[in-house]
Amino acid sequence: HEDPLQEDAYLDTPPVKRATSTLPIVAVVGRPNVGKSTLVNRIAGAFHDGSIVENVVGITRDRTYRPGVWNGRNFQVVDTGGLVFDDQSTFMPEIRTQALIAIREAVVVVLCVDGREGVNPLDLELASFLRRETKKSSVFVAVNKCESDAGFSQAAEFWSLGLGEPYPVSAIHGSGTGDLMDMVVEPLPPIEGEIEEDVVNIAIVGRPNVGKSSLLNLMTGENRAIVSEIPGTTRDAVDEIITVNGKQYRLIDTAGIRRRTAVTFGTEFFMINRAFKAIRRADVVLLMLDVSEASEQDRKIADRIAAEGKGCIVLANKWDLITEKDNRSYINAVGDVKDRTVCIPWAPVELVSVLEKKRIGKIIGLVEEALEQHRRRVSTAVLNEILREAVEWHKPPATKTARQGRIYYCTQVASRPPTIAMFVNEPRLFHENYRRYMEGQFRKSLGFQGTPIRLVWRGKS
Numbered sequence: 001h002e003d004p005l006q007e008d009a010y011l012d013t014p015p016v017k018r019a020t021s022t023l024p025i026v027a028v029v030g031r032p033n034v035g036k037s038t039l040v041n042r043i044a045g046a047f048h049d050g051s052i053v054e055n056v057v058g059i060t061r062d063r064t065y066r067p068g069v070w071n072g073r074n075f076q077v078v079d080t081g082g083l084v085f086d087d088q089s090t091f092m093p094e095i096r097t098q099a100l101i102a103i104r105e106a107v108v109v110v111l112c113v114d115g116r117e118g119v120n121p122l123d124l125e126l127a128s129f130l131r132r133e134t135k136k137s138s139v140f141v142a143v144n145k146c147e148s149d150a151g152f153s154q155a156a157e158f159w160s161l162g163l164g165e166p167y168p169v170s171a172i173h174g175s176g177t178g179d180l181m182d183m184v185v186e187p188l189p190p191i192e193g194e195i196e197e198d199v200v201n202i203a204i205v206g207r208p209n210v211g212k213s214s215l216l217n218l219m220t221g222e223n224r225a226i227v228s229e230i231p232g233t234t235r236d237a238v239d240e241i242i243t244v245n246g247k248q249y250r251l252i253d254t255a256g257i258r259r260r261t262a263v264t265f266g267t268e269f270f271m272i273n274r275a276f277k278a279i280r281r282a283d284v285v286l287l288m289l290d291v292s293e294a295s296e297q298d299r300k301i302a303d304r305i306a307a308e309g310k311g312c313i314v315l316a317n318k319w320d321l322i323t324e325k326d327n328r329s330y331i332n333a334v335g336d337v338k339d340r341t342v343c344i345p346w347a348p349v350e351l352v353s354v355l356e357k358k359r360i361g362k363i364i365g366l367v368e369e370a371l372e373q374h375r376r377r378v379s380t381a382v383l384n385e386i387l388r389e390a391v392e393w394h395k396p397p398a399t400k401t402a403r404q405g406r407i408y409y410c411t412q413v414a415s416r417p418p419t420i421a422m423f424v425n426e427p428r429l430f431h432e433n434y435r436r437y438m439e440g441q442f443r444k445s446l447g448f449q450g451t452p453i454r455l456v457w458r459g460k461s
């Protein structure tokens with residue numbers, strides 16, 4: 001019998017993890033106080049919600065390597081701290097050694113300088129060191145503290161370092177860092193998971209008796225290739241790999257689907273937990289429900305899919321049971337299903353009949369579309385064009401007491417799901433209504449069918 005405490009472990013089930021120690025290193029160097037650690041926080045924090053901080057043993061003892069991702073490239077970024085040459089007595093020799101190790105290991109080096117102070121003799125010294133020690137093509141100059149309009153002219157001065165085009169950035173505001181990162185990640189290898197041929201993880205979830213096992217049997221019956229046990233995830237998680245049109249899809253935790261869920265687990269609690277675990281491991285979720293029978297559980301599962309940021313397709317099954325059909329039935333049924341899943345309005349709804357094999361063939365195509373949107377990246381220029389128009393149409397609200405909300409700039413900081421950072425004067429000035437309006441505007445212009453998107457509101461810190 002299942003141990004209830006074990007079942008509750010879904011909260012600890014980590015998302016798919018990649019080995020940090022093998023990620024290419026981006027080293028940030030520069031003299032003290034130019035904003036290196038702020039820049040590192042920006043680069044790593046923005047893309048990973050800042051929560052994962054890992055120390056890599058064996059490279060250095062106490063330097064923190066933080067994982068980041070940009071344009072489908074994974075890397076780890078390291079702040080090299082006090083790399084200074086003229087006065088070794090002020091800085092611990094071992095700090096310097098660590099910095100040198102980080103630079104040698106780095107695939108890309110970012111030399112951070114202070115745009116407000118201009119070129120400093122130490123910058124010149126560091127630049128000539130980097131020209132000697134590294135491939136010049138892999139060094140980028142980040143001219144920090146360029147948040148004012150004078151940014152570009154401030155940055156131009158740093159051509160004199162002889163390391164190519166200087167990039168004006170503001171580590172505090174985030175402006176310019178996207179363009180810098182575009183260049184920084186260019187030489188890095190793409191993430192494995194983003195390679196076209198990689199296996200796509202699909203979870204089939206829904207309350208008992210909606211037809212999940214029947215669908216699974218249909219999908220695997222014709223296409224099954226391997227049955228694999230994934231050790232360590234849960235005691236009895238069994239995934240199955242199917243091949244459709246030469247591409248592999250992993251159907252997650254199929255043992256839990258095949259088993260007569262209602263009978264084995266008895267309670268809704270276990271069913272929900274099982275579903276939540278499967279959702280966590282999925283790229284795209286097939287949320288199955290019974291077209292003729294609404295349930296509170298449908299909404300709970302839909303909520304979770306949105307919260308986990310997964311792609312989703314809603315399959316309203318047993319369409320064959322609706323025998324009295326007229327020209328309004330289809331529209332009405334879709335509307336009804338949409339009402340039951342209000343928190344995922346972006347998920348396409350498909351009315352299917354597993355029994356009669358109606359519209360089952362469309363599922364993989366819909367999965368592919370959702371996947372593409374889930375991984376999509378939109379250029380900063382396009383996003384800001386939409387932002388400009390949206391603000392013109394509907395200005396951020398201002399009350400008599402509060403200041404006027406101002407949006408400076410936005411940029412996509414992550415995909416899976418697409419995540420857009422909105423740089424504003426004060427996040428609290430932007431209420432739920434306006435935030436929803438803004439998300440609606442991005443969706444109206446860009447679609448994003450089948451995937452949630454996230455807007456992250458950031459103030460000046």
Ligand code: GDP
Nearest residue numbers: 031032033034035036037038144145170171172
């Ligand atoms: P580090 O010693 O190079 O790691 O520099 P820090 O990241 O500790 O930053 C040094 C100082 O510069 C701090 O007071 C930061 O708040 C400030 N700073 C960092 N980035 C910026 C920026 O983009 N603009 C401005 N105006 N100040 C910044």
Ligand code: GDP
Nearest residue numbers: 208209210211212213214257317318353354355
């Ligand atoms: P699960 O508990 O979600 O895995 O659901 P099952 O796949 O075990 O299906 C529950 C019941 O619904 C079974 O008796 C199936 O034969 C039936 N069923 C599945 N799909 C359909 C369908 O499209 N139409 C009808 N009428 N019955 C279906």
